[in-house]
Amino acid sequence: MRRVFLAALLTACGHAAVAPTAPRLDGPIADRSTPDADFRGKPPEGAALGVPSANIEERRLKNGIRVLFVERHDAPILSVNIVSDRGGDQADAGIPEFWRRATMVASEKYKYWEVNELMNGLGAAWSAHVTPDSTEVRVTVLSKLLEPTMDLVSDLIEHPSFPPSRVTLARQRMRAGLESSYATAEGQLLLAIHRALYPAGHRYHDGLVPPESIDKVTPEILEAYQHFAFTPEHMTLAVAGDTTLAVLLPILESAFGTHTGPKVGPQAPVAPPPEPEPNPRFIVMDQPSGSQAHVAAVWLGAPTTIDDRFPYLLALEALENETFVRLRVKLGITYGAQLFGEVGRSRRPIGVASAVELDRAVDAAKALVEITDRLATAPLSAEDLDDGKTALIGAATYFDSISSTASSLAGFAVYGRPLDYPKLRAAAVRACEAEAVRNAAERWLNPSRMRIIIVGDAARIVPGLQKLSLGKVLRSPPFKL
Amino acid sequence: MLAAACALAACARPPMRPTPATDALVKALPTPTHSATLKNGLRVLVQEDHHSPLVAVHVVYRVGSAHDPPGRSGFAHLFEHLMFEGSKHVPRGEFDNLLARAGVSHKNAHTTHDLTAYYETLPASQLELALFLESDRMGFLLDTLNQPTLDNVRSVVKNEYRQRYETTSYAAVTPALYAATFPATHPYHRMPIGTLAELDAASLADVRQFFLRWYGPNNATLIVVGDVKGADVLAAARRWFEPIPASPTPPEIPRLPPWKPEKEQRITFQASVLLPKLFMMWPGPAYGEDGDVELTAASELIYWNLSGHLVKKLEIAHSVRTYRNVGRFGSTLHAEILLRQGIAMDKAIDEANEAIDDLSRYARWSIDDKSVREALYGTYSAEVFDLDGPSRRAETFGFFETIAGSVDALPARLRAYEAIDAGLVTDAYREFVLRTPRVIVFVEPKKSAPPGGVLKP
Known part of the structure; x- marks a missing residue:
């Protein structure tokens, strides 16, 4: 039986209904005054920062797969991250990203539509991720539905199938995505960064997904990559949420415990790119349309293994903060400025980027040079150093949610970190001194090895840059597929 | 024909899918542990969550672009930016600095058609700082607001407009869809970002009136979720917010x-x-x-x-x-x-x-x-996933309190899916x-x- 709402709606909607209108405002409102008080005179100072911790259980399934688990019941859900410490750096460029888009759609047992329907029926949210260091499938599900979800997910991981029709579709979507990306300033900027930092011939010279790589990928290559990544000795099941270890382990053992996977040896690591030469310092990618320019200061970043890792992180923190303050707060020429890039096992692009008013792009470039010069030559003030430490420690949200807890556990596994890493990290950050931060900036964010890349109308940008006399300016046509 | 198609689809589906038991699930949902309405009308919701030494503080105002004055589209959103430009006890530029120095992990604001929300997640030991900042801009914003600040913010918002709608592929379509779908008098005719021309028309007098009309404590909800004690939060909320006088009851848009x-x-x-x-x-x-x-x-x-x-x-x-x-x-x-x-x-x-x-x-x-x-189930589950972690949970509480009238509406919605x-x-x-x-x-x-x-x- 149907509810009466339809009859009511039909009455209301048989013709165009009257739209609600903005509220009537009855004249101006008088000022209100909040009484002041002494306690408002100074911002309150908080107590010492707490360091996140969690009770992490560690087990192994019979086939050796590592299990990390945090029990918590703040919401009736579970997050399971199936992660491998083998990633994009151990495959030909383009394959990992292709895998990310094509995986988890079918298995030897289930066809494409069936998998899609089963996932919908379970209400599970899942996603695949690849970094140069890791390969990962993240699943979040209502805790009551963990068992059938794990049965399905393990089947998709252990017995993958990449139907040719789905691979073809993924290829079309990737090509369309690349075409769309190349049409945007952000896409051009990303490509320009890779071209500037990786020499011709390097696997990442044309970005993480070189256009020609898309046509070479086959279902067999994708299947091989999945087997390569998800071998038991490289896998960890990082789990957090609303269950107990006693309930969880049998479910995981049943789902993943028989997985052996073909033995695939490691691949040759990516060759490190050489340090960039000092010039050209400015690269302007011509994009005549648009009212904004995208500006980035980029370097070849440091790997995770460096001994001055925490001073380096503090230098990056200072770079982002100072750029935001200069470009948005002081100059008012942008909506925002952000750090981009990741710190991983290999050296990768890292820097700060901002979309600015087109006619202020030169001002932004000049400000970035000044900021980086200062970072590399003058130690941070005691206040700025303390602020940076607080920001770095306070912003580390390892266990704030169920999903972030699972992701943190996965990160510990990928980088071989101890399970009390948040505590160790906080102590190491606290121990950093200003001179060490300056040294790290000089070593890793050196102005002479920086590239400033601008995507925008070159005719309105290049003359101003040349007038600055801060380095050689290279004008480049936009990239096309 | 319909029946035949349905039968075929049903046969193709592999068997499984246990049904989530709604009653048990609803009981397991996190809900506010403490709540109060202050004398000036400010609604306060608190949920203790001790999994991480963090606290999420959200202030949601029941004003969005639906309330933009005629000829001033984008006003509510412009105002969102002004709220970061300092107040009587927080000099311009200090809002972000103070939060950064306190170890903020997440901060921002957003304006929708219906509401404007301000939020920060920071170490729980810095709760008082967040309450200080939020109460200062609720109570003392007009003390320092001036024309140069308005001009600077207008420039930032115009840059946001260009970034989001001019230089992002296909983005200008969305405002056109809303404008074509809803008549000019409808609250959803305009997008929150507004238009560049009408942003230019906003005067300092307009801004002051907008604040006085919509930014009173009686038109807002404070939500605090994290590693705190509920009773302490209510006491702190009273201290920081209760002296702020209520505004005249805001007018309602008829439904x-x-x-x-x-x-x-x-x-x-x-x-x-x-x-x-x-x-x-x-x-x-x-x-x-x-x-x-x-x-x-x-x-x-x-x-x-x-x-x-x-x-x-x-x-x-x-x-x-x-x-x-x-x-x-x-x-x-x-x-x-x-x-x-x-x-x-x-x-x-x-x-x-x-x-x-x-x-x-x-x-x-x-x-x-x-x-x-x-x-x-996907939609159903997604509503539950939105309760994961202090910040998402506070945002969800704010949405239900503001849009549905009560945070208790979430369980009712889950039951509606089941029914x-x-x-x-x-x-x-x-x-x-x-x-x-x-x-x-x-x-x-x-x-x-x-x-x-x-x-x-």
């Missing part, structure tokens, strides 16, 4: 039946993109109104029909996306189809309309009660999709146009 355009509209845009794209939009019922939950299920039917016809069978589209935006004064249902290169507008529209108008053609799940509920039946979904599809004229925008690639797109001359 009327769902808006329905008189006829289908077709609009052509040009953008410097490589692929053509088709956008379709329908207006629908507001949050909690009859048909709201059912239409969410019906939007799944649209997805399957469009995907099955355009992507799988005809191979003229790369991908399809459908979604709903639900608010206090109505909702919108969207279908976005990324077409293959060279697909003409008439072909794309004709085929999309055909797929949508044949209710059951490609539906992957049969239109029976059980299958409808199962098809909604849904196939007849209602079919009726909602007929009423809000088939009998409601749609607005269609086709974007054709053109190199000289901006990436966001412009109306084809």
